[in-house]
Amino acid sequence: MTVEAGPSAARRRRRKRAVWIAVVLAFAGTAGVVTFTRLASTPASSAPPTPPPATTQVARTTLIDRIKVDGDLGSGTPSQVTGRRPGTITRLPTPGEQLERGKVLYEVNAVGVPVFFGGTPLYREMKDGVPNGDDVKMLQENLLALGYSELGVASGKFGQKTASAVKRWQKSLKAEPTGIVQPGDVIVVGGPVRVHAVTAQPGAPAEGPLLTVTGLDRLVSVELTEAQRRLARVNAKVNVHLSGGKTTPGTVREVTAKTVEEKPKLVATVTLDDAALAASTEPGRVTVEFDGEKRDDVLAVPVQALLALREGGYAVEVVDGGKSRYLPVLTGMFAGGMVEITGDGLAEGMTVVTTA
Structure with a gap:
């Protein structure tokens, strides 16, 4: 159903709407009454001309459901x-200290406990003849990376060559060269780390929580609601708005349930794709823009162009050849201040009235 009217009729309708608004405002206070009285007492012949309505065009575009969530740029969640x-703690690191493979993290009884890289923690005593395993292979890979080439290859089998390499490595740490590795002799982490906080004290027992570390990468931690989880998919691309106005692309690394300030939270971890920019950016608050549902090749108008029909539903006011008419439409996706619309006779490039 369409209703046609000339521009003068449309302007009269908008004037009537403005008068009714003035009447409502008149009940709100004296100023409103004075304004309404002045408008009523002004001769019609001296009334200013009604300005033409603001218009826009029906566009064919792509709509993307986006949300922006504040986050913290840092080095990720600290690990214990x-x-x-x-034994007794004789040396501890300082917060901010960075450690590569083989570097001593702390000392017990004046003997260093170094950092090894891997995904398998030491859980048993390792010596010549111990059953093969991933922990043995991890030990061998680290010794090879540190220059103990007599091992040959990391086979996962602990034999004489491995025992010999272990003894040389133990001498470098000023430890007794037994050729045996105990579970507490190294700390296994995923890669280079930065000391976040130290909770123990020199002179205290060495068994128990000592400190926390983070990775060296700059990571963004974002707390999400359950409703926002659908937009934070692993490996999804995002935009990260940094302080100072810079925007850089990022990638969702993981989405996990964590305890933050003793409350369960859903946390997305985002990496910055530009490694150089990440390294030069100071920690702080950022905003992450997640993309959700996407609609390609749809007709859309600003939300302000929608008119609610008295009988229900929506319409747009189409202006064509000096005349205007109301064209009923169905709404689809809302995104970025735009709304997807469909309807009989609707076409790209149509001029429609909007309030802004």
Whole structure:
């Protein structure tokens, strides 16, 4: 159903709407009454001309459901380091200290406990003849990376060559060269780490929680609601708005349930794709823009162009050749201040009235 009217009729309708608004405002206070009285007492012949309505065009575009969520740029969630070597703590690192493979993280009884890289923690005593395993292979890979080439290859089998390499490595740490590795002799982490906080004190027992570490990568942690989870898919691309106005692409690394300030939270971890920019950016608050549902090749108008029909539903006011008419439409996706619309006779490029 369409209703045609000339531009003068449309302007009269908008004037009537403005008068009714003035009447409503008149009940709100004296100023409204004065304004309404002045408008009523002004001769019709001296009334200013009604300005033409603002218009826009029906566009064919792509709509993307986006949300923006505040996050923190840092080095990720700190991980707890727990000491397992019996004895007394004789040295601890300082917060901010960075450690590569083989570097000593702390000392027990004046003997260093270094960092090894891997995904398998030490859980048993390793010596010549121990059953093959991933923990043995991890030990061998680290010794090879540190230059103990007599091992040959990381086979996962602990033999004489491995025992010999272990003894040389133990001498470098000023430890007794037994050729045996105990679970508390190294700390296994996924890669280079930065000391986040130290909770233990020198002179205290070395077994138990000692400190926390983070990775060296700049990561963004974003707390999400359950409703927002659908937009934070692993490997999804996002835009990260940094302080100072810079925007850089990022990638969702993981979405996990974590405890933050003793409350369960859904946390998305985002990496910055530009490694150089990430390294030069100071920690702080950022905003992450997640993309959700996407609609390609749809007709859309600003939300302000929609008119609610008295009988229900929506319409747009189409202006064509000096005349205007109301064209009923069905609404689809809303995104970024735009709304997808469909309807009989609707076409790209049509001029429609909007309030802004």
